[in-house]
Amino acid sequence: MAARALPTILVIDDEPHSVAAMRMALEDDFTVLEAANATEAWAHMEEHWVQVVISDQRMPGKTGIELLTEVRDRWPETVRIIVTGYTETNDMIEAINEAGIYQFITKPWHPDQLLMAVRNATRLFELARDHERMTLEMRYLGSAASAKLEDKRRLLQEGLGFDKVLRGPNSSLNTIIALARQYASFDVPVLITGEPGTGKTNLARAMHYGSLRADRPFFELNCAGLTDAALAAELFGIKRGAAAGVQSTRVGLLQKADRGTVFINGIDTLSPEMQMSLLRIVREGAFQPVGSHETLSTRARLLTGSHIDLRDAVAEGRFRSDLYFALSVTELQVPPLRGRPGDIARLAERFLHEAAEAHGKPVRGFSDAALDFLEQYDWPGNMPELRNEVIRMLIVAQDVTLGPELISRHILQAEPGDTGADRRAMDLGTMDGTLKDRVEMMEMRILRETMTRMKWNKSRAAAELGLSRVGLRAKLDRYGIEPHAATAEEE
Known part of the structure; x- marks a missing residue:
């Protein structure tokens, strides 16, 4: 019985030592063709039945993305891999959209990593051909x-x-x-x-x-x-x-x-x-x-x-x-969730309506002020922590719109910021500054949490904190604590 022909791989790179390194990693399992530029690569593609193309991104003349885009248009079944030292998100999306890249391999690459990637690429080539054949059969079978x-x-x-x-x-x-x-x-x-x-x-x-x-x-x-x-x-x-x-x-x-x-x-x-x-x-x-x-x-x-x-x-x-x-x-x-602040409101709303349906409690949604507090927190427990907080708020809510006064104290006391709260500062042992600075920081956070929880009713807040209304107002002015625009202040 004749031995089965090895799959044919085309390696494209203008640096000879890179081509030699790839050939050494692959030649035991594949027939390796070599090209130093797009012209040589195109000639190989015209002459041979190439299953996988591996191209360097940075080359004189055409880039790897441009070359693989042309390969996709002429030989769409050929699996395309790009090797690059650049991993920016924009490059990645551009390569995927324009050239239909199967995989990125970043420099420096490991021989086992390259070999495994090409093995899977050849498997993908065979699976794609099998799928195409089966699709044709199903089309005619109907x-x-x-x-x-x-x-x-x-x-x-x-x-x-x-x-x-x-x-x-x-x-x-x-x-x-x-x-x-x-x-x-x-x-x-x-x-x-x-x-x-x-x-x-x-x-x-x-x-x-x-x-x-x-x-x-x-x-x-x-x-x-x-x-x-x-x-x-x-x-x-x-x-x-x-x-x-x-x-x-x-x-x-x-x-x-x-x-x-x-x-x-x-x-x-x-x-x-x-x-x-x-x-x-x-x-x-x-x-x-x-x-x-x-x-x-x-x-x-x-x-x-x-x-x-x-x-x-x-x-x-x-x-x-x-x-x-x-x-x-x-x-x-x-x-992590702290890296997706724009998704927190959508997730919280979904968790809220799922919980409301499960527990049979009517609900409309969150107030803008409540969503602001939720979005400014860093959620170390990610989505399970957010879901638990939403369920707890739903249970204690007395209105169909959930306000910030329902949010847990440690979230209300967290320092707000553009990228989420840094709750590590809540530990006095890790805070910087003098004793006076640390006490003032804690005082400011407790004031903000209490005022939010009391819906900015200064009489109730002053009574809980053991302050007079005048003393409370003075502290709020000192720290620049103001209600959210959507929060109604007492008359």
């Missing part, structure tokens, strides 16, 4: 089952896809969503990083329902706090009699997914043993249920999430470098 499946997929995408990720028109999350849409359709690993509570699971779910697997199951598993035994049982399943009390065989998520998607969150907490097991899944799609000697395979797509930057864990020896490179073929960084 069966009712195919039409029903597409309708189901469309409804799932509309109900659980990217449109369900709430954000503003200028949200910093928009860049991430644009990249996630690109990655969703391709069967490659995606690493989603971000603080706990930033919505990594929602983004993974949207990617699943924005893909061709939308009609298959989606499962999420958070590793944080789970022992290796519990995690293995959940993920791989467990055989009957493998442990005390196990009376029947339990199917793991990798089997349940059945060509669906499994999102494994909190992989930064995995033990070395579980990291090795995960690496085997990524590389071979193979695993063994607990207590079984049988090796099973999975067709599920694997998405992973980390609460920290795994590059630091790799540098410290706490996370396997080969696993990191295997999982981070494509990577998304979800910003």
Whole structure:
């Protein structure tokens, strides 16, 4: 039987040592063509059946983006990768929109990272051709089952896809969503990083329902706090009699997914043993249920999430470098809530109406003053903390419009600012300045919180603080504390 021809890769770079380094990393697995400029690259494309093009961005004459844009127009099935030392957001969006870039590789790149990226790109090329073939077959078959499946997929995408990720028109999350849409359709690993509570699971779910697997199951598993035994049982399943009390065989998520998607969150907490097991899944799609000697395979797509930057864990020896490179073929960084101040009002309104419907309590919304306080807070607990605060406000509210007087004291006392409150200053031990300065800072915050909570009723506020009305007014004037424009002051 004749040996199968190696996939053909075209490397474009005007620096010979860069081309040589890429060839050394790839030549064992691929047929590597080389070009120093756009003219040579075009000649190779005309003559050979190229599956993947890797181009440097900064070259004399045409840039990598310009060249790959022309490649996309002439050979749309060829997968395009760009290598660049520039990672500005504008460059990234321009490349995605203009050239249909599959992946960015930043300099300096690691040979394993480049090899994994090209392997996945060739897999994507084959999958795209298979998908095109299947699409043609379905078009000619025209069966009712195919039409029903597409309708189901469309409804799932509309109900659980990217449109369900709430954000503003200028949200910093928009860049991430644009990249996630690109990655969703391709069967490659995606690493989603971000603080706990930033919505990594929602983004993974949207990617699943924005893909061709939308009609298959989606499962999420958070590793944080789970022992290796519990995690293995959940993920791989467990055989009957493998442990005390196990009376029947339990199917793991990798089997349940059945060509669906499994999102494994909190992989930064995995033990070395579980990291090795995960690496085997990524590389071979193979695993063994607990207590079984049988090796099973999975067709599920694997998405992973980390609460920290795994590059630091790799540098410290706490996370396997080969696993990191295997999982981070494509990577998304979800910003914390304090980095999305323009989204807080929309999120708060959604949480409010969801809670109102769940608890059967009529509500109209928040006052402008309440939204101002919510937007100026930094929300270290991210969306779960915001949701809890909204639910608490709804419970104690006596009106259909929720005002700032319902907000928790620590939020009202936080120092307002354009980028969110810095609540660390609430700890006197971390504040700078003299004792007098620190006491005045605390006094100012307590005054603002009390006046807001009392709806600017100076008599009630003065009574609670043990001040006369004249004394209270003097302190308000001294610190320049004034009511919000939307807050009605007492007559």
